[in-house]
Amino acid sequence: MSASMAYAGLWRTCRMLLPRHHVLSPAAIRTQSSASGDLMPWTSLSRPPWPEQPSPYSAEEEQSRHAAVVSTVNQRINLRDFGRLFAVVHFAGRQWKVTGEDLILIENHIEAECGERIRMEKVLLVGAEDFTLIGRPLLGKELVRIEATVIEKTESWPKVHMRFWKRHRFQRKRIIIQPQTVLRINGIELAPRLT
Amino acid sequence: MTSRGTPSRFLRSVLQNGVGRYVCQLKRISIVFSKKAQSSLGARDFIEEGVVDYANKNPGTVVYVSPQPCRVPKIVAEYLNGNVREETITSKTSQQISELLTKLTNQSGLEIIRIRKPFHTDSPSIQGLWHPFTNRPPSIGPLRGFSMHDF
Numbered sequence: 001m002s003a004s005m006a007y008a009g010l011w012r013t014c015r016m017l018l019p020r021h022h023v024l025s026p027a028a029i030r031t032q033s034s035a036s037g038d039l040m041p042w043t044s045l046s047r048p049p050w051p052e053q054p055s056p057y058s059a060e061e062e063q064s065r066h067a068a069v070v071s072t073v074n075q076r077i078n079l080r081d082f083g084r085l086f087a088v089v090h091f092a093g094r095q096w097k098v099t100g101e102d103l104i105l106i107e108n109h110i111e112a113e114c115g116e117r118i119r120m121e122k123v124l125l126v127g128a129e130d131f132t133l134i135g136r137p138l139l140g141k142e143l144v145r146i147e148a149t150v151i152e153k154t155e156s157w158p159k160v161h162m163r164f165w166k167r168h169r170f171q172r173k174r175i176i177i178q179p180q181t182v183l184r185i186n187g188i189e190l191a192p193r194l195t
Numbered sequence: 196m197t198s199r200g201t202p203s204r205f206l207r208s209v210l211q212n213g214v215g216r217y218v219c220q221l222k223r224i225s226i227v228f229s230k231k232a233q234s235s236l237g238a239r240d241f242i243e244e245g246v247v248d249y250a251n252k253n254p255g256t257v258v259y260v261s262p263q264p265c266r267v268p269k270i271v272a273e274y275l276n277g278n279v280r281e282e283t284i285t286s287k288t289s290q291q292i293s294e295l296l297t298k299l300t301n302q303s304g305l306e307i308i309r310i311r312k313p314f315h316t317d318s319p320s321i322q323g324l325w326h327p328f329t330n331r332p333p334s335i336g337p338l339r340g341f342s343m344h345d346f
Binding site: 083084085086096099101102103104105106107114115127128129132149150151152153154155156157160182184186 | 214298317321
């Protein structure tokens, strides 16, 4: 009992001293109303199970390395030195990993006629072969542009929805037909401007 | 029947429709109806008022109107991939027939059966498929285990 209390005190002091980047999520920034001043309750999932290794570089070296990486990626984007791009897009309540020229089936009706182009605005991630741009949580609209064409607006196959309770003489049968839309992703464009 | 007892297919499009230009997949529509029967009343009204507008709105589709002595009026739709769909329009109003026609126009000719996956890609991997040595040097010898800290 006393050993675990000592451990708890030790971990608390460690947590205060070392910066914990992975704990600070937007949902965790709540008002610090508890007496000890903690942001979130400390659970078994608050930190990863591998030992935290302090980085061998100092703070200035880390910053310079980060700046080098950012400038390399910027250069690549300015020179359009990437091949095929993929993106994670949030559309119709789901997230899709999307490239150019691929098909997506949406299980509802979209207010666009067949043949019209649509721009998908909620982009979470864009990647090429050598680099990835991760949004927090979304990327800017002037940075990425994803366009799609509505190809087909059909109905689904007649799905059978049946309920049956044995020994109760209860059965209900219903045929469900849902509207479907098929989209063809025309392309992903990355603008040569990063802040 | 269930999805296991019925045929199924993967999501695809006819001849990569949409990559370049969008092409309406409906090739030909034939409206077969009778001149005197009661069941073709809606069909006759639709042909009086709506068929010409429909034909003008879809210039890529050929519309055939064939009055024949028949008991059951129907619409026969033929698609670019060769599939033929017949829908009966017995005792339907003109409005319902025009909605049915828009539905048939928006469809491609692929079969209405269970679609296995709601996506289709020709290039599934860009950064390379994962294999156990991605981001890990291959080493011969016992694995170096990490110690689990108590909480």
